[in-house]
Amino acid sequence: MTKPAFHNASGRYDAVLCDIDGCLLDEAGGPLNLDQLAAVAQHNARAKADRDRPLVTVCTGRPLPFAECMCRAIANDVLPCVCENGAWVYDPSVNGYHLDPAITDEHLDAATRFRRWCLARYAADGVSSQPGKNASVSLYHPDPGFLDSIKPALADACADHGWPFRVSGTWNYINCDLTHISKATGIAQFLKRTGLDPQRLAGVGDTKGDIAIAQTVDWFGVPANRDPAIDVHATHISKLDQIDAVVEMLGLL
Ligand SMILES: [Mg+2]
Structure with missing residues (x-):
């Protein structure tokens, strides 16, 4: 067994996949809540120094460079993070960029062709493609209703x-992700690289x-602004929104 990349010596969980x-x-945008990000960074600094709490890393659909920056913001320079909905694992401890080995050049070519098709068809309607994604396609439009209306055509294409x-x-x-790639496969790559036990993850x-x-971790928390469809999976439902909820939940772990 690989030695875990991080171990919480006195608590129940080693890491939080956030x-x-x-x-x-x-x-939807707006300024970062730097005060609360600093609180998460302080939590991580304590985790690294005292080994008495889980270390927070990110698990996101965002492109790798954005996830790298968020790891820096929350002072995670120890544990890998999952990016682009599982396509990449970035390891800040060694500046390692790891594409899932199940993604081939043909998959990357398909992503490029699909992205071009989407823009050729919908850019004039105000649809844009999130830059920085390699193995997937993320489309943005200010009207979520319009996005919903084009989903069937994308699936047909x-x-x-x-x-x-x-x-x-x-x-x-x-989000258009490769059918064999998801946050689940990204977390599997994370586990392989860290040697962490899913039973010791939140x-x-x-x-x-x-x-x-x-479905991977032992403890799962959701903020008040969550999609209620995921409540059935939650160990804890916060009454607070977004990062206020995250900071509250870190106090529970
Ligand atoms: Mg989200």
């Missing part, structure tokens, strides 16, 4: 062209994509 959008920040993508979404984005998430976190 979603970013809707949990550490507002998916994938079927017609043989592009192996699953069409799903968060509050403000359509997690935080707010949308259906985070059910993969819930």
Whole structure:
């Protein structure tokens, strides 16, 4: 067995896999809550110094560079994080960029072709593609209703062209991820790299994509702003929103 990358010597959990959008920040934009991010960073500093609490890392659909920056913001330079809905694991301890080995050049080419198709068809309607994604396609439009309306056409295009993508979404984005890749496979890569025991992991998430976190970890918390569809997976439902909830929940672990 690999020696765990981080061990909490006096508590129940070694790590917290925390979603970013809707949990550490507002998916819709706006300034970062730097005071509360500093509280998470202080929690992590204590975790590293005293080994008396779990270390927080991120598990996100965001592109790798954004996840790297969030790891820096919360002072996680020890544990890998899961990015791009599982396509990548980034390890800040060695600046390691690890694409899931199940993703081939053909998959990356399919992502490029699918992205071009989406923009050729919908850019004039105001749809944009989130930059920085390699193995997936994330589409943004200010009107979530419009995004919902084009999901069936995206799924049909994938079927017609043989592009192996699953069409799903968060509050403000359509996420098109490779059908064999998800936060669950990303967490499997995280576990392989860290040697951590899933029974000693906690997690935080707010949308259906985070059910993969819930199904892996022993303790799963959700903020008040979560999609109620994931309540059935929650160990704890906070009355607070977003990062206020995360900070509250860290106090419980
Ligand atoms: Mg989220």
